[in-house]
Amino acid sequence: MERSKCLLVLILIVTVYINLNATEKSDIYLAYINGDMGKWKTIIDQMNQQQVKSNEFLLELTNYQYGYIGWSLGNYKRYEAEKYLCCAEENIKILEKANYRSSLVNSYKSAFYGFRIGLNKYKAIFIGHKSVECAKLAMKQDEKNPFGFIQFGNCQYYMPVIFGGSKSKAILHFMKAEQLMILDGKEIKEDWNYLNLLTLIGQSYSKLRNYKQAKVYYDKAIKFEPRFLWVKNELYPELLRNIKD
Numbered sequence: 001m002e003r004s005k006c007l008l009v010l011i012l013i014v015t016v017y018i019n020l021n022a023t024e025k026s027d028i029y030l031a032y033i034n035g036d037m038g039k040w041k042t043i044i045d046q047m048n049q050q051q052v053k054s055n056e057f058l059l060e061l062t063n064y065q066y067g068y069i070g071w072s073l074g075n076y077k078r079y080e081a082e083k084y085l086c087c088a089e090e091n092i093k094i095l096e097k098a099n100y101r102s103s104l105v106n107s108y109k110s111a112f113y114g115f116r117i118g119l120n121k122y123k124a125i126f127i128g129h130k131s132v133e134c135a136k137l138a139m140k141q142d143e144k145n146p147f148g149f150i151q152f153g154n155c156q157y158y159m160p161v162i163f164g165g166s167k168s169k170a171i172l173h174f175m176k177a178e179q180l181m182i183l184d185g186k187e188i189k190e191d192w193n194y195l196n197l198l199t200l201i202g203q204s205y206s207k208l209r210n211y212k213q214a215k216v217y218y219d220k221a222i223k224f225e226p227r228f229l230w231v232k233n234e235l236y237p238e239l240l241r242n243i244k245d
Contacts, residue, residue, distance in 0.1 A: 025190060028064055032192035033228045037071055041080075044068060048087065055100040062091045062108055067192060073118045085115050103142035110134035110151040114158065128163075131155055146177035150197065153177065157204065167204055174201045195225055202235065211243045 024043060031039040044064045053061070065088040072081035089112055095105050113131035117124045132155045138148030153173035159165030174197060181187060181194050188194040202217035218239060221231050 024060070024064075028067075029190040029192050032067070032195065033225055033230075035229050037068065040064070040068055040071075044084070055095055055098055058091045058095055059101060059104060062088050062095075063193070065091070066108060066111055067196070069115055073115060078119060081115065082119060085112060085119075088112060103138045103145040103148055106134045106138040106141065107145065107147035107151050110138065110148075110155070114151075114154060117158075128159070132159075144180055144183075146180040146197075147193075149173045149177040149180070150200075153200075167208055171201060171204045171208075174204065195221055195228060198224070199231060199235065202231075202239075206239060206242065209242075211239060214239055215243075 024047065027043055028040060031037065031043065044061060047057070047061045047064070050057070065084050069081050069084050069088065072078075072084065088108070092105055092108050092112065095101070096109075110131045110133075113127045113134065116127060117131070132152070135148060135152035135155055138145060139152060142148065150173070153170040156164075156166050156170035156173065178194075178197055178201065181191075181197065198217050198221040202214045202221065205211070205214035205217065218231050218236050221228055222236070226232075
């Protein structure tokens with residue numbers, strides 16, 4: 001009888017945890033498509049305040065911090081970027097010590113080295129290679145992990161051509177990541193990462209002035225999520241102006 005009670009309690013705890021994760025994922029997704037980064041920040045702050053954090057929970061929180069840091073850097077909010085980067089780096093140290101999902105951990109380490117360079121471009125000389133090495137290691141550890149390919153693509157995208165950077169090569173890795181993400185349709189449902197990847201590919205093509213292919217990916221993003229304001233209100237109109245010019 002006591003064993004049955006314990007099992008029931010365990011099932012209830014797991015069910016509540018899954019439902020909470022599902023809610024946070026949905027809320028982050030809605031914040032992303034609506035461009036509501038204030039809501040995004042509130043969610044990660046609330047998650048960070050939880051006393052008990054499983055490895056899975058920490059990894060999810062790190063993903064949301066990763067998105068917020070990238071947005072902060074893109075919008076010149078350096079203090080915000082630095083603050084949340086420090087928190088995310090601490091999470092990664094815990095996960096690395098626990099030897100938890102090493103490929104994803106190294107993917108985020110690659111991204112965070114890149115963010116550090118974004119905060120101080122002179123650090124590229126000292127840690128740029130670390131970002132590349134972590135991305136390569138992530139791909140080697142799990143060839144089905146899309147984040148490894150995304151981060152290696154980011155390395156190629158931002159690396160100066162003189163040092164081997166190439167936006168064309170970056171796109172190839174982004175597209176590989178896209179293929180891996182869509183292998184399981186359940187994984188991309190209400191997933192901000194998938195929409196962000198489609199947008200990233202579209203922006204990469206725009207940088208190469210391949211507006212036809214950029215339009216393909218913006219169309220794909222809008223078809224997947226018609227409410228996606230960033231593409232609808234900013235990137236798509238900008239693309240049409242470039243095509244017209």
